[in-house]
Amino acid sequence: MAFKQTSHAEQEAYNKQREEMFKQFDEEKKQKKRKTMLAVYSAVGIMFLVIAGSFVFYYFKPSYYDDFAKCLTEKGAVMYGAIKWCKYTQAQAAMFGKSFKYINYHDEKELQGIKTRPTWVINGKWYETVQSFEALSEATGCKVM
DSSP: OOOOOOOHHHHHHHHHHHHHHHHHHHHHHHHHHHHHHHHHHHHHHHHHHHHHHHHHHHHHSOOTTHHHHHHHHHTTOEEEEOTTTOHHHHHHHHHHGGGGGGSOEEEGGGSTTOOSSSEEEETTEEEESOOOHHHHHHHHOOOOO
């Protein structure tokens, strides 16, 4: 087997060509990586926007009992309780879900004589314990949706 001898100039030209080829390969690799990262960041951004949009939609979407809760407040119904620690007051609030924010709620300490939580006061009459929506509707004339 015979080896071909190359001149110094030919060797340098070959090395330079090889070096250019590696640079081009590295540049292509970097461009591919940039495109991949752009695709990943875009996908993550879109997912974030979809999730954030869902939360915003859920937060601002009217709740099923909004009108009923607003009507109770308009008719002067007031709920007294101890929402921080009383499971019955918490249960009554949970019945309204997000609509509870429209209920005229006060802490039990604001009304003398409360022995049972929750206590609703509607037109001067006291309704003790958790009340069904039907009972609240009867007492106020508000329609449950």
